[in-house]
Amino acid sequence: MRRIRANAIAILTVAWILGTFYYLWQDSKPHTSPAAAAAAQTRSRSHGQKAAPGRLEIHRDDRTIPLIVHLLGGFDEKAYLAGKQLKPGDDPYREHAFNLQESDRLGSERAIRDTRHYRCASLNYDTDLPSTSIIITFHNEARSTLLRTIKSVLMRSPPSLIQEIILIDDFSSDPEDCQLLSQIPKVHCLRNGRREGLIRSRVRGANTATASILTFLDSHCEVNTDWLQPMIQRVKEDHTRVVSPIIDVISLDNFAYLAASADLRGGFDWSLHFKWEQIPIEQKMARSDPTQPIRTPVIAGGIFVMDKSWFNHLGQYDTHMDIWGGENFELSFRVWMCGGSLEILPCSRVGHVFRKRHPYDFPEGNALTYIKNTRRAAEVWMDEYKQYYYSARPSAQGKAFGSITDRLTLRRKLNCKPFRWYMENVYPELRVPEQEAVSSVLKQGGSCLETRGIDILGLAECRGIGASRPQSVHGDTCAFYKTKMTEMNRWVFMGFFGSLPLSLQKWKPKGTALQHMVSGLCLDSNAPTGPLVITQCRPQMASQTWEPQVIT
Ligand code: LR7
């Protein structure tokens, strides 16, 4: 009997403790019911602004958690999410290349850590910032991530800054994914009648936008505290600025929200592969204020704010680019070279689910599409530097990329600077492969060796390092990279064919001739106007006599 009574007391004690905890927890949780929200209404707001209707906030710790009243209008969130569920036993990564089970379990809104530098919280922004149209394109996005993107925007932006949210459903399998969301106030849904890819979809969205400022987002983001004001402020001050936030990482496995480094900017290599890189050390040393913008040579591409007239003036996007990829380089080169600038704003943070593979198909194939898009960017914007792109990506040669006449006309019309200017002023850290290699050019009589077209070698009038960029051939460190058999002779090609065996690239002097190590044959100009070949060595012959000419 005594034992039963002792047990009962223990159970009651535990229940009381749990009850107390539950009560306290309820009190600190963001309230979602209108009644609870109303109770919180009297509390103060950040920046001393008047509470806008439909949005209330409570303060907890140093964070501001918005409460949403009637935010979703007639939209039935539960039914929407329940409409598509992972079936038991299904691989949660299969359809979206992230853990769908975790995303679904998270719910449509959650508090995330304010990852900004603490000094950002005390910055002030104009009270009369212009509003923006948010443009989100998607193809078969998971309902939970898409809804979280939209809700985070509605929760964490001053309502007056959100003119509308334009969704472009890029021909997803289920039209309802988009349609149902347009029941949320401010959300509009456009559906493509066929798969267009993100580039044409964004242009379609931008063309229907009614605000003077465009904000692009991927369909699996979560925006963080005060993400929008810093970006709109910068664009309002100078409409030629194109700005992005620091892009935080949402784990594709457990959906944890992780702060990204604030010392990174966008860069690329010659194959036009985007990468994050450290801010150059001199710039880093000069940064006394961590809230200041970071100049960036390129943007990642998915999350940025741009003045709408400036977007239109600069030619929107190259709409002959398909599906995914390359448009961020094209836009970045264009913005810098045609009078604008790109920056990353450390006081704006947006989370993004980074994936390891594309969860969707590319009708023309992933590689061909990327080549087509990046070739277009290189051909229109990179001038003589495009040779490094072809050297780094030899498979791009000869692949179709359509007509670029319109884009070249645009470049002329906008009177844009040459790529050389971009290299010297915006991205001097990008090493030019030849600058190290070129120390001399091979001369024969009054002619010099140079590349023709992309990689064929020929002889032409000597003119130093100019548009045709003569190449070096220097003892056994020469830059001959590839030989190709023809019926009778071997043509000599040049380029940076990194994947070919180094042995093919080695040459050695043989008297005044130059001998290819592997074949034992010598470089010959026996057809003066045609491409150079390698034939049997006859060093005494004029067509095999070479002398180096040093380039200064
Ligand atoms: O056919 C398609 N139609 C689409 O609407 C293919 C994709 N999309 C949508 C898709 O649903 C998503 O919302 O386009 C958006 C981007 O596609 P993702 O998320 O599959 O690609 P990503 O995150 O790897 O893409 C980065 O690079 C792209 C190059 O074309 C775009 O510029 C993306 O916007 C860009 N994303 C970001 O910059 C977010 C930060 C990631 C980085 C680096």
Ligand code: MN
């Ligand atoms: Mn993405």
